[in-house]
Amino acid sequence: MINWGAPIWIYLWLAGMAGGAYFVAFLDDLFTRGGSRQLVRWATVLGIPLAVIGVILLVIDLGHPIRFWHLLVAFRVLSPMSLGSWILLVWVGIAVIMTILWWSEQPLALMASEGTVRSARRATRFLSWFELIFSVLVMAYTGVLLATSNLPLWAGTVLLPSLFVASAASTGVALLIITSVTANTIDKGELKLAIGLVKMRFGLTKLKSAINLLFNPTEWTIPRQTVARLAEVDVGVILVEIAALIGYAIWLGNSAMAGAGEALKVVTTGALAAPFWVGVVLLAMLIPLVLDVTSRAKDIETRAFQRAIVTSSVCVILGGLILRAVIVIGGQM
Amino acid sequence: MAKAMLVDVSKCIGCRSCQVACKQWHDLPAVSTKQEGTYENPPELSASTWTKIEFKEFGEDGTFRWLFRKHQCMHCTEASCVEVCPTGAVAHHDEFVEINQEWCIGCGYCVTACPFGAVHREPPKGTARKCVFCIDRVTNGLEPACAKACPTGAIQFGERADLVEAAHRRVQTLIAEGYSNAVLYGENELGGLGYLYVLTDRPSVFNLPENPEVATSMVSAQWFSGIGTAVLLAAVSFWLFFKRKKRIEAIQQSKTEGGAEE
C-alpha cells in the first residue's frame, strides 16, 4: 500500500506554484522599481486559495485529520513537516494581511488622513519583503520534505529541493502569465453583462461598486509589457530547471545510497518512463522552452503571441503536476 | 542498564513462531495474502504485521539454500522516525522507540524516513504502527513475545553489553566454521541498534543497509540546495531583465536616430 498518494503530490504542486508566483512577481516588481505592483497583488491574492486547498488536501490525507492541530502545538526544527507547517501558516497569514491592507486602501483614502494611508502602504511594503523570504522557504520546503527521508529517489542526492524550487518558480511564472492574459482580455462588455446577471439573480445592487473598489483597474490590470517580460523570465527559469534535473539524475545515478540506481531506472526506463519523458521532460520543459523562445519574434500585441505563451504556461503547469506525481509515486515504488 | 535483542540468523529455521506470537500478544489482525511461490508470508511488514521472517532463496548447481532474517523495528539510538515526526509522537522511552497512539496524527512521515522500512501507516487505525519491543511485557520482567516463542534460541533478550559480547564470540565461531563474511550488525549502526544481528553474510545479502543514515543527516544541505536555487533564479531573472532593458533602449535609440535622419 502506497504511503503518500495523490493528495500529497497535488499539495506539493499547489504550494510550490503559490510560492513561485509570489517569488517571481516580487522580483519583477523589484527590478522594475515598482512597475509590477499589480502582478504582486495577483500573486498574493491567488496564493491564498492555492495554499488553503493544498493544506486541506494534506489534512485529508492524515490518518487522523481531526488531530491536525497537534502540528501547531509542536515546533520541531529538524522535521521539515513541522517547520513547513509553520512556514505555510506564516506565508498565508502575511498574504491575508497584505490583501486586506490593499483592499482597504481606497476606503482609507476616503476616510482617513494621508498619514494613515501612507503608513498602511509602508506596512504592506515591509510585509512584502517578509513574504518574499517565506515564499522562498515555501518553495524549498516542498522539496526538503521529501528529501529528508530514506527513500533513494528523494534522498539519494541533495538536488531534489533544487529541482522542486525551479519547477515551483516555473509553474509560478506560468500562473502569472495565464492570470495576466485572462485579466486583460476579459471583454469589459461581457464582464458588465455577467455582473448584471449576478445582480439580477441575487439582487446585489452594490456588487459592481464593490468589485470596482476591490479590483480597481489601475491597481489590478497588468500591463502588456509585463507579460512579455514574464515569458522571457520563463526561459531562464526553465533552463535552470533543466540543469537541476540533469544534475539530479547524474548525481542519483552515482549516489552512494543503496538502491539509488534502481530508483532512477524506475523513472527513466521503468514503470514511470512514459510520464517522465512525456510529462516532465517534454511538457514541463522542452515544449514551453520552444514556445517561449519562438514567441519572442512575435509582436506582443498579437493574438498569436498570447496563444503561444498561454499554451506554454498550460504545459508548464500540467508538467509541474506530473513532475510531483512521478517523484512522489516513484520514490515509494 | 540497556536491554537489547540479539537475532542469530544462523540459528533461525524459518518457523515463524515469532510472527505468530507477535500477532497474538498484540492482538493484530491477520492479513489475507496470495501464494507467491515462496513460503515467505506475509510479503511485507505492515501496520498489522510488526515482525516477519524475510526469506532469501538461492539455488546454486542443484543445491538449494535459504537465508532467514527476522525483520522489525530496530529501535535505533539515532532514530529517523523520532527526528522527522512533526508532532513528537515518536520518542525514546529508555532504549525503546515508541509511538504515542493518542498523539500520532498519521501523517506518514516516519514511514518514509525509516531506513529499515519498519513502520507503517494504514487503515483502519490510521496511526503509524510498528514493533513496540513488547514494552508492556519487558517493564513487567518478561521477555518480548517473539523471544519467548522462538524454539531455537535464535532470538535472545538480555543486557545489551552481554549480548554484544556473546555475538562477537558467535561471529568468530562462524568465521572459523567457514562463513568468512560473518558479521555483527547493529553494534554501532545509527548510534547502536536495539536489535543486534549475527549475520552469516554481508548485511546487504540480508536486505540490510550497509551504512544506514538517519533521515535528517543532510537536512541543512537540502535546505541550502532549495534556497540556493531560489537565489540563483533571482540572479538569472535579474540578468535577463537588464539584458531586455538594454535591448529595448537600443531599439528606441535606433528609432530616434532614424527620426533624426529624416
Ligand code: SF4
Ligand atoms: S527502525 Fe525505523 S521505526 Fe524503528 S526506530 Fe529505527 S527509524 Fe524508527
Ligand code: SF4
Ligand atoms: S505518522 Fe505519527 S508517528 Fe509518524 S511522523 Fe507522523 S505523527 Fe509522527
